[in-house]
Amino acid sequence: MAKLLYITAHPHDDQVSFSMAAGKAFIDSYKEANPNDEIVHIDLYKEHIPHIDVDVFSGWGKLQTGKGFEELSEEEKTKVGRLNELSEQFISGDKYVFVTPFWNFSFPPVMKAYIDSVAVAGKTFKYTAEGPIGLLTDKKALHIQSRGGVYSEGPAAELEMGHRYLNVIMNFFGVPSFEGLFIEGHNAMPDKAEDIKANGIARAKDLAKTF
DSSP states (O other), X not given: OOEEEEEEOOSSOTTTOHHXXXXXXXXXXXXXXXXTSEEEEEETTTSOOOOOOHHHHHHHHHHHTTOOGGGSOHHHHXXXXXXXXXXHHHHHOSEEEEEEEOBTTBOOHHHHHHHHHHOOBTTTEEEETTEEEESOTTOEEEEEEXXXXXXXXXXXXXXXXXXXXXXXXXXXXTOSEEEEEEEEOTTTSGGGHHHHHHHHHHHHHHHHTTO
């Protein structure tokens, strides 16, 4: 039995968002193909994700010098403890499905905050004399994203920074398989929007069967 973390960073549901609609289709199809797997939905718009701030740096510094967790301030305990919960949950997953919209050439800031919470030395990667090495070498990941324009190819491709960022992070973590499923062009071609959405949903269903 595998554990899949379904990580969504979207303020809208599947009735409004093309990416969330494809994400729901993927999960429904995945459940049918893998009825014994555990699926955990992490809605980043409903999760408390502390930003890495002065309290977090201070708390981490105290722990690195040998102080116990009980010696941290209440603010440090709350934030450092929550970040630890998020990173432990992340490394417990076998598969990751990220669902995001395409905002300002990237993704919503809650996704960056989440990545910051799980990019932890000793958990998702480690430093060695030869440089950093990823520790999640037995995982796989997928990014589902809708884009109003076309950014997977053509002159706008170099402007896309959301999927490229996740690709760099997954590689840094050592994840050997990272795929992208993009639903794009529906704002640029509104007359084809429903066909684009239907095609994205169909591809999501098919991909789920072998993910």
